Each structure stands twice: as structure tokens, then as C-alpha cells.
Amino acid sequence: MSHSEDNKTPVAPAPAVSASKRKPALLAVAGLTLLAGIAYGGYWALFLRHYESTDNAYVQAPVVQVTPQVGGTVLQILADDTDVVRAGQPLVKLDPSDARLALERAEAQLAQTVREVRSLYATNGTLSANIHLREAEVARMRADVARTSEDVGRRQPLAATGAVSGEEMKHAETALAAARSALAGAQSALAAAREQAATNQVLTEGTSIENHPNVQRAAAAVREAHLALQRMDLPAPVAGQVAKRTVQVGQRIQAGAPLMSVIPLDQVWVEANFKEVQLRKMRIGQPVTLHADIYGEKVEYQGHVAGLGAGTGAAFALLPAQNATGNWIKVVQRVPVRVELDARQIAAHPLRVGLSMEATVDVAEQGGQPLTAASAARATRTQAFDTQPAEADRVVHDIIAANLGRPLARVAATTH
Structure with a gap:
């Protein structure tokens, strides 16, 4: 065996040592993950599940739109975008010339109507006098008929004996026929006079001149024209901030056209x-x-x-979803x-x-009504368009009094 072979170091046990070190780390990570999961679960159970x-x-x-109630030409704009306004504050002024002329026409018509109704009441007296005249004529005609009838009755026996000529007898009978015809004519005239008086009485009975339907209709027209003149000024319906102003000075606008929003x-x-x-x-x-x-x-x-x-x-989308299609x-x-x-x-x-x-x-508290229950109604109201009828009532009262020919109580004019 060579010297190089004797110096080689064994390497097989190294993986076993590395695996033994990694195992506690993995267990620690798993334990931390489990603890984190348990902590989050507890946090969700105790806290998060009670909130949405x-x-x-x-x-x-x-978004309250300011729209005119009558048409007209814009003369003045008193508020612009971002301005803060109070309820009832004027925002736009329209040209009042046409409305003022309409009011003058209505006032003149009321004055004429009062005089026409006065003539109806005056006609009642005339027709009543005419009835008395016709009754007197009927009475006179009846007297004539009675007189001529007696003349004929006296002459008939004498005519049989020849004491009265036939011509005289004929004249008496002719006078009787004429008297009877005149009586019939007078009775017809009396009936016509009574019918005419009854017709005129229907138009006037049960009411006074100032409370006559024709006068009240003309008075309502005056109040309507007076209201239209008041509506030449457009107030703010509510207190708030002006936005989306589109109206311009000199613009001709129609009733209901949006001018701005408050x-x-x-x-x-x-x-x-x-x-x-x-x-x-x-x-x-x-x-x-x-x-x-x-x-x-x-x-x-x-x-x-x-x-x-x-x-x-x-x-509520402009193009709602079509869930009935195949690609759903x-x-x-x-x-x-x-x-x-x-x-x-x-x-x-x-x-x-x-x-x-x-x-x-x-959402922890579950004692309230479910969302599907009907909520309480929220009523809203504005007083910006509440008109004061006292001025219109005063104008109506003065016109009626001026054309009535006698003093008029203030109460009669203000009840409508």
C-alpha cells in the first residue's frame, strides 16, 4: 500500500452528523408554526370573527338639484361652485317682466269680474220689479176680460129681442176675444219674467259678491300670478355647498331645467x-x-x-349581468x-x-333587527319654497273692495 493511500480520510459519517443537527431545527420551526397557528386561531376566535x-x-x-318652477331669462347668478349657502338664500334671479304683466292682467280681470257679479245681483232687483209689473198687467187684463165678458152677457138677451143690433153684439164679442188674448199674452210674459228671475237667482243665491265662484276664480288667478312673480327668485332648497353649476347669465331656461346642485x-x-x-x-x-x-x-x-x-x-348597473348565458x-x-x-x-x-x-x-352584538327588516323612514322637508300668501291676499282684498262699491271686511278676502 502506498503512502498516499494510507493518508486518505474517511467521509461516510458526515451526512449522519448533518441530519442530526437539522432535526431539532425542523422540530423548532414546526413547533413555532403550530404555536403561530394556534395563536392566530385563538385571535380569530376571540376577536377577528366578530368583525367584518x-x-x-x-x-x-x-345631491339637491336647483330647478326653476317657471321659465324665464336669467338676469343674475348669486352663487357659484364651492360656495356655501344657507337654506332659502337666493341663488338665481330670472327676468320678472312677463310675470309682472301676467299679474296685472289677472288683477284687471278680477276687477272686471267683481263688477260683472255686481251686475248679476243688481239684475235680481230689476227682474223682481219686472215680475211685479207683469203681475199688474195680468191683473189688468183679467179685469178687462171680466168687463168685456159682462158686456157680452148683458147684450145677449137684448140681441134676442132686437134691442141690440147684431153689429154691436159682434163688437162686444170681438172685444172679449181681444181681452182674453191680451190676458194670455200677459200671463206668458209673467211666466217668462219669473223664469228669468229664477235663472238669475241660481247664479247669486247662497253667496255674496266677494265669495261668488266667479270672483273666487279670478282671485285665484291673481294669487297664481303673484306666486309666479315670487318664483322669479330661486332659493337654495337646503343649506350646503354649491356644485355642478351649469346656468349662465342671459340663458333662457325652462321649468324643471337643472341649473346647479346643493x-x-x-x-x-x-x-x-x-x-x-x-x-x-x-x-x-x-x-x-x-x-x-x-x-x-x-x-x-x-x-x-x-x-x-x-x-x-x-x-342596478346600466348593463346588468346576463347570468342565464352558457358562459357563466x-x-x-x-x-x-x-x-x-x-x-x-x-x-x-x-x-x-x-x-x-x-x-x-x-358583529358581536346580535340583538338588533336583521338587515332584511324594514328600516325607519327618514322624512326630509324644505321650507325654502314656503310662500307668504298675506301679500297676495291683501292685493285681492283691495281690488274687490275698490270695485265692490261698499266696504269689505278683511276676513272675507283672506279666506281661501
Whole structure:
């Protein structure tokens, strides 16, 4: 055996030594993994399973459009985009010339109507006097008939003896026939006078001049024209911020045309789109924690679940999905959940429509109503378009009084 062969070192035992060192490390890793799994399982069982989160959430708010109730030409614009306005504040002024002329026509028509109705009441007296006249004529005609009838009765025996000529007898009979014809004519005239009086009485009975239907109709036309003149100024329906102004000075607009929008930023809510599998434990009233991307994690909003949308986003899409086709793949849908926010937090950290939010719902409390239950109705109202009828009532009262010919009580004009 050579010297080189005697100096060779055996290498076979090396793998056994390496495997013996690797085994404890693998056991340690497995133990750590198992502990981590157990810890996560415990964390999920105690904490995570009580929360449902989504980053598919956006701020929503009422978008109130400002639209004219009457047509006209824009003379002045008093608010622009980003301006903050209060409820009832004038935003747009229209040309009032046409509305003012319409009001003047309505006022003139009311004055004429009052005088026409006055003539109806005056005609009642005339027709009543005419009836008395016709009755007197009938009485006179009856007296004539009685007189001529007596003349004929006296002459008939004398005519048989020849004491009265036949010509005289004929004249008496002719006078009797004429008297009877005149009586019939007078009776017909009396009947016509009574019918005419009854017809006119139907138009006037049971009411006064100021409360006559024709006068009330003309008065309503005055109030309508007065209201149209008031509507030349377009107020803000609600308090908020102006957005999407499209109207320009000098533009001819029609009733109902959108001019601008007012967004009440104090009435915002969050529309959180949760997967349908996340809705199983959600209940109305459950607390919600939210973060806005515009403020980051440093600002936390507190809210509560207020209701569930009537359908998924796909159901209300412009081009809804056609799930009845052959190429169908199941896609988990999302349903919008309405989350109401704390008004004080909104005032401290204002939000804007469309901002991204992250919402986390605490579903541990299961005592509330399910999302499928009907939520409470939210009534909204604006007083910006409430008109004051006192001015129109005063105008109507003055016109009626001026054309009535006698003093008119204020109460009669203000009841309508």
C-alpha cells in the first residue's frame, strides 16, 4: 500500500452528523408554526370573527338639484361652485317682466269680474220689479176680460129681442176675444219674467259678491300670478355647498331645467359594499368604525349600520349581468350597507361626496333587527319654497273692495 493511500480520510459519517443537527431545527420551526397557528386561531376566535371589514366604501350625500318652477331669462347668478349657502338664500334671479304683466292682467280681470257679479245681483232687483209689473198687467187684463165678458152677457138677451143690433153684439164679442188674448199674452210674459228671475237667482243665491265662484276664480288667478312673480327668485332648497353649476347669465331656461346642485355636507353617510357572505351576522344598529383616506388612520369615525340596499350593484348597473348565458362564472356579489355617521365628527372633520373609506363592523352584538327588516323612514322637508300668501291676499282684498262699491271686511278676502 502506498503512502498516499494510507493518508486518505474517511467521509461516510458526515451526512449522519448533518441530519442530526437539522432535526431539532425542523422540530423548532414546526413547533413555532403550530404555536403561530394556534395563536392566530385563538385571535380569530376571540376577536377577528366578530368583525367584518371592507375598503369598498364611499361617502354619499343628498345631491339637491336647483330647478326653476317657471321659465324665464336669467338676469343674475348669486352663487357659484364651492360656495356655501344657507337654506332659502337666493341663488338665481330670472327676468320678472312677463310675470309682472301676467299679474296685472289677472288683477284687471278680477276687477272686471267683481263688477260683472255686481251686475248679476243688481239684475235680481230689476227682474223682481219686472215680475211685479207683469203681475199688474195680468191683473189688468183679467179685469178687462171680466168687463168685456159682462158686456157680452148683458147684450145677449137684448140681441134676442132686437134691442141690440147684431153689429154691436159682434163688437162686444170681438172685444172679449181681444181681452182674453191680451190676458194670455200677459200671463206668458209673467211666466217668462219669473223664469228669468229664477235663472238669475241660481247664479247669486247662497253667496255674496266677494265669495261668488266667479270672483273666487279670478282671485285665484291673481294669487297664481303673484306666486309666479315670487318664483322669479330661486332659493337654495337646503343649506350646503354649491356644485355642478351649469346656468349662465342671459340663458333662457325652462321649468324643471337643472341649473346647479346643493350638497348638504352635514347629512353625509357611508355606503359600504360588503360581500354577500359578510352579511350573515350584520344587524341594524351595530357599531361601525371608519377611516377616511383623506385623513388617514389618525381620524376615526364612529357610526352604526342603518340599513341594507335593495339590490347589488350589478342589479342596478346600466348593463346588468346576463347570468342565464352558457358562459357563466359565479362571482361573489356586493350589497351596499348604509352606515350613519356621528354629526359631531362630521362637523369636526368634514367629508366630501365620493371619498374612499374603510369600514369595520362589530358583529358581536346580535340583538338588533336583521338587515332584511324594514328600516325607519327618514322624512326630509324644505321650507325654502314656503310662500307668504298675506301679500297676495291683501292685493285681492283691495281690488274687490275698490270695485265692490261698499266696504269689505278683511276676513272675507283672506279666506281661501
